[in-house]
Amino acid sequence: MTAAKIIYKEVMAYHNFVKFLIVLVSMAALASLIRFIFGLGVTTNLNDTFPWGLWISFDVVTAVPLAAGAFTLGAIVHCFHIKKLEPLVRPAIVTGFLGYSLVCVGLLLDLGQPQRGWHTMVYWNPHSPMFEVSMCIMAYTTVLFLEFLSPVCEKFGYHVPLRLLRTIEMPLVVAAASISTLHQSSLGTFFLIAVDKLHPLWYNPLLPLLFWVSAMCAGISIITVEATMSHKWMGQPDESELLETLAKILPWVLAVYLSLRLFSLFALTEGALWDRPGLTALFVLEIVALVTPFLMLLSRKVRENNRLRSTAAWLVIFGVVVNRFNVSMFGMEAPGTMYYPSIIESVVTIGIIAAHILFFVLIAKYFPIFEHHPETVDYTLPDHFRKAEKGHGAPAAGVGNEA
Amino acid sequence: MSDIHKDFSKTNAFLIDMTKCTGCRGCQVACKQWNQLDAEKTVFFTGEGYQNPPVMSEHTFTRIKFKDFQKNGQNEFAFYKEMCMHCNEPACASVCPVGAFNKTKEGPVTYDADRCIGCRFCMVACPFGVPKYEWSKAFPLVKKCTGCFSRVKEGKKPACATTCASAITYGPRDEMLAEASKRQAARPEKYLKKLYGAEEAGGTSVIYLTALPFDELGFKHVTKRPLPSYTWQALRLVPGIFLTVGSSLSLLSWFTHRKDRLKKEEEQRKSGVTPPKEES
Numbered sequence: 072m073t074a075a076k077i078i079y080k081e082v083m084a085y086h087n088f089v090k091f092l093i094v095l096v097s098m099a100a101l102a103s104l105i106r107f108i109f110g111l112g113v114t115t116n117l118n119d120t121f122p123w124g125l126w127i128s129f130d131v132v133t134a135v136p137l138a139a140g141a142f143t144l145g146a147i148v149h150c151f152h153i154k155k156l157e158p159l160v161r162p163a164i165v166t167g168f169l170g171y172s173l174v175c176v177g178l179l180l181d182l183g184q185p186q187r188g189w190h191t192m193v194y195w196n197p198h199s200p201m202f203e204v205s206m207c208i209m210a211y212t213t214v215l216f217l218e219f220l221s222p223v224c225e226k227f228g229y230h231v232p233l234r235l236l237r238t239i240e241m242p243l244v245v246a247a248a249s250i251s252t253l254h255q256s257s258l259g260t261f262f263l264i265a266v267d268k269l270h271p272l273w274y275n276p277l278l279p280l281l282f283w284v285s286a287m288c289a290g291i292s293i294i295t296v297e298a299t300m301s302h303k304w305m306g307q308p309d310e311s312e313l314l315e316t317l318a319k320i321l322p323w324v325l326a327v328y329l330s331l332r333l334f335s336l337f338a339l340t341e342g343a344l345w346d347r348p349g350l351t352a353l354f355v356l357e358i359v360a361l362v363t364p365f366l367m368l369l370s371r372k373v374r375e376n377n378r379l380r381s382t383a384a385w386l387v388i389f390g391v392v393v394n395r396f397n398v399s400m401f402g403m404e405a406p407g408t409m410y411y412p413s414i415i416e417s418v419v420t421i422g423i424i425a426a427h428i429l430f431f432v433l434i435a436k437y438f439p440i441f442e443h444h445p446e447t448v449d450y451t452l453p454d455h456f457r458k459a460e461k462g463h464g465a466p467a468a469g470v471g472n473e474a
Numbered sequence: 475m476s477d478i479h480k481d482f483s484k485t486n487a488f489l490i491d492m493t494k495c496t497g498c499r500g501c502q503v504a505c506k507q508w509n510q511l512d513a514e515k516t517v518f519f520t521g522e523g524y525q526n527p528p529v530m531s532e533h534t535f536t537r538i539k540f541k542d543f544q545k546n547g548q549n550e551f552a553f554y555k556e557m558c559m560h561c562n563e564p565a566c567a568s569v570c571p572v573g574a575f576n577k578t579k580e581g582p583v584t585y586d587a588d589r590c591i592g593c594r595f596c597m598v599a600c601p602f603g604v605p606k607y608e609w610s611k612a613f614p615l616v617k618k619c620t621g622c623f624s625r626v627k628e629g630k631k632p633a634c635a636t637t638c639a640s641a642i643t644y645g646p647r648d649e650m651l652a653e654a655s656k657r658q659a660a661r662p663e664k665y666l667k668k669l670y671g672a673e674e675a676g677g678t679s680v681i682y683l684t685a686l687p688f689d690e691l692g693f694k695h696v697t698k699r700p701l702p703s704y705t706w707q708a709l710r711l712v713p714g715i716f717l718t719v720g721s722s723l724s725l726l727s728w729f730t731h732r733k734d735r736l737k738k739e740e741e742q743r744k745s746g747v748t749p750p751k752e753e754s
Contacts, residue, residue, distance in 0.1 A: 110614065111607075119603070119606050119607060150726050152730030182593055183613060184591045184613055186613075187592075191571045193572075195573070196570060198567075198568045202572070203712060248720075253712055261595075267695060
């Protein structure tokens with residue numbers, strides 16, 4: 072059998088849902104080809120008064136906080152040393168890595184001159200939040216790639232890189248958290264320049280801080296939803312007990328966010344707040360979607376019930392998504408103007424979401440993502456020269472454990 | 475933002491006296507000629523009023539806006555020349571990730587098309603809605619009024635200011651402001667007290683004198699603070715936050731891992747094996 076035949080047989084054996092995802096991704100690929108042939112003006116509903124649309128609002132401003140699970144959980148597990156949550160780290164890293172790679176794809180589609188993307192690395196402008204975010208996203212995607220290499224090396228039994236990766240694990244976790252803090256918040260800084268454009272319901276000087284804290288809420292919720300769903304649909308191990316611990320942390324982060332949000336809204340905002348009914352409704356939707364899960368998660372019953380816990384997490388995700396759309400799209404629309412995405416824009420964004428799920432399912436299928444229990448991994452170097460027997464140095468076993 | 479000049483009094487500025495504008499649109503033609511911009515196919519009365527082209531675009535860097543109003547029961551026109559304001563501290567220059575915009579010491583804010591990556595942040599940031607995009611192209615760039623930098627640096631006046639018979643004066647910003655005050659003082663019944671551009675966005679290189687209130691003419695309400703300061707108050711904290719988060723998390727990890735480390739050393743001592751060198 073030729074390689075093509077093997078791949079064909081393998082793909083045909085996939086679940087229909089996976090095949091459906093492949094179709095969605097191919098459609099998005101086709102749509103982005105159309106964008107590059109005919110230009111942004113014809114294929115999108117963007118114009119001079121509304122230059123940033125769905126691709127920035129969802130593919131960048133919303134997708135980045137949704138991929139925040141990796142750095143949040145990394146810090147919780149390794150820095151705060153809540154070791155029992157470790158089995159959740161790897162799926163979170165895979166989600167983060169996929170999320171950031173797709174952010175890069177979305178960003179390149181939206182740029183007028185994607186072939187000049189590297190210019191940010193040459194022509195520095197530290198006064199630009201966009202410069203800061205693009206540098207951070209490049210750095211963080213690299214960090215996530217290195218963290219993602221661990222399951223790959225395990226799969227193929229590469230011991231030397233595995234030990235190296237294990238050694239730099241802690242520096243990577245700390246780097247991930249610091250870089251993420253910077254760019255998650257700087258996405259909020261983007262909109263600080265839109266002084267008289269962004270509606271006062273969302274414009275306030277604390278926007279960067281709010282973006283950072285809400286990104287952590289979104290990250291924790293994504294991990295919860297993901298673990299619940301992959302247990303339910305992909306037959307992966309049940310992590311309910313660990314998710315309960317996460318559900319104990321989440322309401323406190325939410326509480327910090329909500330109090331900062333309300334403080335900044337009433338104490339630091341200038342201008343009329345309730346002058347546009349449509350925006351008021353979106354604001355109420357966003358706040359309700361975040362207050363409800365906070366109240367829900369305070370009760371032990373909700374935290375222990377898989378379905379309710381997952382509902383609360385979905386609500387948080389919904390609330391953060393609405394918030395990002397409010398800031399980057401609805402709140403930016405001048406009264407009387409209206410933007411809605413074109414078919415091409417929508418197909419591309421749907422394709423990017425589909426690609427995320429598709430790659431996650433495939434990676435989980437072929438690499439040890441969920442089966443990961445660090446104590447069972449063999450970090451020893453293969454002893455080709457039988458040095459250990461001859462008594463050269465200390466036995467290698469246990470060396471690679473964390474300090 | 476390679477050059478930050480704190481004193482802008484000697485940069486060149488436009489003083490545009492809208493009461494002297496006759497709406498001839500010679501400035502629009504001169505701008506198209508000097509910058510070699512394409513003509514636009516337009517239909518009359520598609521914009522807010524008589525102006526044509528209806529809006530500024532990649533092909534139109536300046537236009538005269540026509541405003542109908544009633545005076546003593548008679549229909550009258552007021553005019554407003556829309557163009558890049560060439561801010562003293564431009565928002566476009568501060569947000570551009572590749573520093574494609576530059577406030578020159580001569581006055582104009584210039585744009586370097588060879589650097590631009592096409593992210594459109596300048597369009598989002600500009601409080602006056604000036605930068606326009608080449609929407610028709612597959613790999614578009616930004617277009618905006620150049621302030622005729624190529625002329626100004628040779629000691630000439632911008633094309634529109636050269637053509638204009640009456641309304642546009644061009645020269646050092648402090649002289650333009652003084653001239654504006656002189657005209658206001660001479661005809662207080664005619665001119666509005668306010669000068670648009672003197673303080674808007676921290677001061678601009680285009681200053682307007684009018685007889686009609688500015689919002690009626692379609693001037694945007696803009697903050698008086700320089701826009702870059704809004705983002706800089708957050709961005710200046712970036713290095714500090716990076717170091718604080720990084721070092722506090724490292725310190726925290728060192729403490730939280732300490733117990734494990736001690737336990738491990740204890741075990742190794744008991745088993746009588748010399749502890750291997752710490753790896754991480």
